[in-house]
Amino acid sequence: MIAVKLIPHLLSWFGIVLILLRGFPKRRSVVIATSIAGFVIGVVGAFLLLRVLTGSVGFVIITSVLGMCFLFLWGVSVAAIYSRAGRGVTTGWGVRLVSTPLCAGSVTAISGIVAGAVCSCTLPAMDSTLMNLAMLGSISGALAYVLAYAALAVEKRISHSFTVSPSGMISAVVALQLFSSSSIIRLDLFSPLSMKVMKFAHDFVHQFMESMLIPDHVFVWSYLWRYIGLLFGKEIGFWGGMFIWFTPVLLVMCAVQYERLPSVAHIRQGAERRKLLAAAIRQRRLRLVVPFIALLIFTAAAYQSCYPNVEYWDPKPIVVTATSSGEIIIPMKSDIDLEDGKLHKFLFKQGGKEARFFVLLGPAAKLTVDLDACAICKPDGYGQADGTVICYYCKTLIPLETVGKPGGCNPVPITFTEKKDGVHIDALTLINEWTNTVQSTTKGKEGGK
Amino acid sequence: MKRLLRLSGNLLTSRFTSPVVIGFFLLLYIGVAFFTEEALITQMELVRQSAVLVALLSLLPLNIASRIVAEMLRYIERRRLFSGTAADNESELFDETIVLAVSPAITGLQERLDGLGYRTYQTERSLSAWRGVSIFPARVLFLSGVFCLFLGILVSLVTRTSYRGPVIEGVALPTPSGNGGVVEQIRLEKSTGSILSKQLSMEVAPARPGDARVSCGIYPPTRYQGSFVYPRFLGVALLVQFSAPDLQKGFEKHAILNIYPAGKEAAVEIPDSPYRLMISMAESGDGSDPYMTGRMNFTCKLLKGNEMLFAGNVPGGGEFVRDGFRLAFPDFRRMVITDFIRDYGVLFVWSAAILFGASFLFWLPVRLFFPLRQMLFIRHGTDMIRACSRTEGKEKMHGGVFNETLDMFDAGRVERKTNLG
């Protein structure tokens, strides 16, 4: 089971080593050594991190590191396209830097650590005894060793004309890392990215209209305003996320494709000149292969992130009623056990209005009651998966630790009292909260205000 | 000190400055977004409050301005080279430069280049040939647009002041300074425009003798005493009179109610009592807009605590009496909640938009159909020429012509016209 889960991660790591070997052709031994060391450090380090730090902190750290790798790729791609587009921009120092052993070593080490850390996240719960650690270290070391030498053997067989530019190498490495991490739902970057983009688009349009003194919806044809309303939907988050996701690798491809051809003006025979140009064009085309593969991997990662291979725990809401004093009482133990750590959904109806909410025992052994809706998205509700709940509308993961705290896409918390016979909730508050929340979010989606 | 000056000079003129600064602000945004939901607003507030960030942001327009100057100088230098009046340090102004040990005397070359669509210009020292139009104007327009954009953002962030007040018929315009003219009339009409569905005009009488009358509309926003007048919501200023059997004093208040469009409710709290009024504008029977026609009826609900006592319709200017309760609206006027915004950055951002548009309109056809291609041959002594070439598009064909021309110099071939056929 574990072995099957590990396969995509190990394959990604194999690919990473392969590409690094090709990217630093003069530093094979450095690449092999640091990548193995980095991988082992990553596996053991992340293992410790996830056990020492409670809750989701460890995952947040690893996700942030992945995010930084992605940002780094952004920087590299912009630099690549900028140095291509600008005349008189010298990147000689950059090229020299890339060919130093220090650069090869650090890039490889970081890639190894990240890959190892991601692998480590799939491991089952184990105690962090010295014994376990030593075993983990040696097993991962052996695996890394075998894979690295396999990559070396494969790399030696690939034709020498297949070169890769530094930016192409980085894009492929980052693509593989993100592909590897996208199969672990708590390390996923794409969904939070779309979420942030959605929020940014929302804020930006508001700010822009306000800054540019653009008339409010009262004065604008409503059909036009509907188009503006599109800027607030999930789609803009998705497409904006796609844009941010794919742009760097596309920029890298453009930078390669529009590389300046060598000057041939010193050659006084047309056929000779053309031969040189044709060779340069061929080289350029071959250098496009790796970024193109990276593009495909990015696509696969985005797909995996949008359609994760996870089953959500999403029970059908149980209809509840209020007592004559306007209280909803849910017993701790009946058909269901409120304190089993699972999401329990309820539906309350009163006078044509209804409210959906859930009760959940958090990891800190504290009960929380929340609306099955958040303050910013359409009320599509939540599902539960492995340490998190997910907002179905924007696909944001909310760690169980933070469920019960207000803000963002967190479920809106409801005040309640915990008594012997169960959880007591004020029916009117519940209905009001639900109505307010749903009204503001659905209106927000349509009216933009 | 000198080094410091040089460093800051480099910082201002380097073409890396702007991307690095923009990248920094992007990173800052990402960092801020990590900690707060309201990232954009927080970041704007951060910049506003930090002198360092303002200085960093102001690097952008400064850097762009210096880029404009630098690129103009390069452009002028290149032009001078082409007219044969400049010195020799041309290599970095071109894509390709090469020195050939050949006799520069070629007859017929000019006609040949003419035949290929190039225009030529010959001095005793040099021959220049070019075709197409330079995209340099588009570049300058673009850079100016970027300059205006960042300057606008900077000015707006640092100096924007905003004041919100209700504009009411018959009352002085509530400008921040407090000396606005009296609003004579507020008119709302249906619009036939393609974007705006309604037309609003607020007629303001002269504040002081000698001033002009002003009519404030929606877009583009009118400026009044240095502020932009930015109408936000419509509503009604209503004189509310209320008395209840258990209240000793009657209640009277000018309420500013944000109740447009018809049906939207606003609350009026009656102080020192459990009563609350929910007021909305009633739909007119004939589908017309009561705000436009001025025939307003108000739907009122009287609440005591959370309990509704009764509801009813009160015509503007009329009253409603029941069970000892009395509700009257002796006076009602149209009202517009308006922001008075003092922000010169807006002007810059608008000009930036215009500049970007103009730049794009110039750039696209030129780049697609007649990009500039130029070459320059300069004589060095009797048996050397220096050849330079540069393109802004269609490199391939031009490269061929350039290389062929060099071949001809090399072979001294042009004057020989193969006289066959």
Place this chain on the structure above:
Amino acid sequence: MSDNIIETSGLTRSYGDICALKPLDLHVPEGEWLSVMGHSGSGKSTLMNLVGGLDRPSAGSLRVGGADLLALSEDGLARFRRESVGIIFQQHHMVPYLTAVENVMMAQYFHSVPDEAEARTALERVGLGHRLKNRPGELSGGEQQRVCIARAIINSPKLLLGDEPTGNLDHKSTVMVMELLKELRAEERFTIIMVTHNQEVAAWGDRTIYLDDGVLVREERMSS
């Protein structure tokens, strides 16, 4: 290495029982203009095809420009054809719906990358500067053959092969084409091997060999 661009020994090509080329020893020095004469079916085209890398010999050795054609792989042979040989046939073999300059650019394309400016110059050099945009059908036989010459020399081959290039031309056009070839050879210094039935045409060369039934029967050096 010798200065011979072509060296064959025992070069043989047979089609089943038919032996089109009997063992042939031939040496062509660099820069020579060699005329090949013989009756129909005497193996002239067979020889040209072998030397041009269009066909492989049945036996013997064949070196062209220092390269052993028998040892070359298919790819190597294709590269050899692309870069080292230019061929002119009796039929022009041009793409009928492309213009003259585009036909020349086709040859550049198969060699490396097209370059219109260079193709124009090449056509100007063969005196067709005014017919760049005409299709083959709109050109006279002599002009067509000149386009073929431009096409054959565009990739700067070391060896120019002509298989009865003037076979379909009248006297005046033939002289023009020959003049042109002579001029170009003076500039580009390529080697010419030209098959012809015409004694007069053969006389433009430095040396003539006579084939009969696949055997070199006679050799004649022109006095210039």
